[in-house]
Amino acid sequence: KEKDTQCMETETIQINNKKAAEGGKRGDSVGGDISSNSLHTLAFPSISTADFQFNHVKASDIIVESIDEALNKFKNIRLAMVDLSSGSHILSLVKDKAVKKKLDPLRFFTFAGNITLINTEGNLGCTVIANATNWRLKPGGGGVNAAIFSAGGEALKLATKEQAGTISPGKSLVVPLPSTSPLFEREGITHVIHVLGPNMNPERPNYLKNDYVKGCKILCEAYSSLFENFALVVH
Ligand code: AR6
Numbered sequence: 001k002e003k004d005t006q007c008m009e010t011e012t013i014q015i016n017n018k019k020a021a022e023g024g025k026r027g028d029s030v031g032g033d034i035s036s037n038s039l040h041t042l043a044f045p046s047i048s049t050a051d052f053q054f055n056h057v058k059a060s061d062i063i064v065e066s067i068d069e070a071l072n073k074f075k076n077i078r079l080a081m082v083d084l085s086s087g088s089h090i091l092s093l094v095k096d097k098a099v100k101k102k103l104d105p106l107r108f109f110t111f112a113g114n115i116t117l118i119n120t121e122g123n124l125g126c127t128v129i130a131n132a133t134n135w136r137l138k139p140g141g142g143g144v145n146a147a148i149f150s151a152g153g154e155a156l157k158l159a160t161k162e163q164a165g166t167i168s169p170g171k172s173l174v175v176p177l178p179s180t181s182p183l184f185e186r187e188g189i190t191h192v193i194h195v196l197g198p199n200m201n202p203e204r205p206n207y208l209k210n211d212y213v214k215g216c217k218i219l220c221e222a223y224s225s226l227f228e229n230f231a232l233v234v235h
Helices: 002-026 056-073 089-100 143-163 182-187 212-233
Strands: 040-044 077-083 108-112 128-132 172-176 191-195
Touching (some): 089 108, 128 143
Parallel strands (some): 040 128, 077 108, 128 191
C-alpha cells in the first residue's frame, strides 16, 4: 500500500513537472508569478550514489543544500535532477527535502526518465546535461556514464579527450558537443559536463574507506563545481 501511495505521488509530481517544463519552454508562468522562459535548464543525475555507493541520506542533504546555494547565486538557471525510475530512493529523498526547504518548484524539480532522452521523451527543454563519470573519463563502465557516452557517440568521446585525459574527485569538466553528436542532433544538447564524485566502493579506484568527512566535502565540491560551470556555460 505504501508503495502504491508513493508511486501515485511521484506520478503527480511528474505530471506537474512536465507542465512546468512545457510552461518553461513556452514562457508561461506555471503556479507562480516568475516567467521561466529566460531560464536555462541543466539535467543532472545523482552523483556517486549508485556504483560509487555514497550514503543516500547524506547525499540528499548535500544535493538540496547545493541546489539552494546555486539558485540563489545564479538567477538565470533551472535545475532538474533525473533518475531512471520514479521509485528511485535518492530522487524521493531529494524531492521531500526540497519541499521542506521550500525550493522554488519552477527552478528545481525531480524527473523520472532517461537523461539521454531528456528532451525528446522528457520535454524538459534542457541545453546541458551532467554525467557522473570515472577518473579516466572512460566511456562505458555502466551506469549513467555508459548511457551518456553511448548516446553522445564518437563525437562526445573525441571532444572529451580534447578537453582532458583524467579528472579529480570533486571537479567537473565542460565538454562542448559537436553538432555531429546524436545528443546534439536529437536532443539539442550543447554541452555535457562530466563530474567525478567521491567513491565509497572498495572495488573502484580512490576508495575513501568510509571516510564521510572527506566524502561529504568532495560531494559538495562536485555539485558546486557542476552548477558553477553550468552557470558559466549559459552566462
Ligand atoms: N538516465 C538517468 N539516470 C541514470 C541513467 C540514465 N540513463 N543511468 C543511470 N542513472 P552511477 P556513480 C542514475 O552508478 O554512483 C560508472 O560506471 C542511477 O540510477 O552511474 O557516480 C562510472 O564510470 C544513479 O541514480 O554513478 C563511474 O565509474 C545515478 O544515475 C561510476 O559508475 C548515478 O549512478 C560512477 O558511479
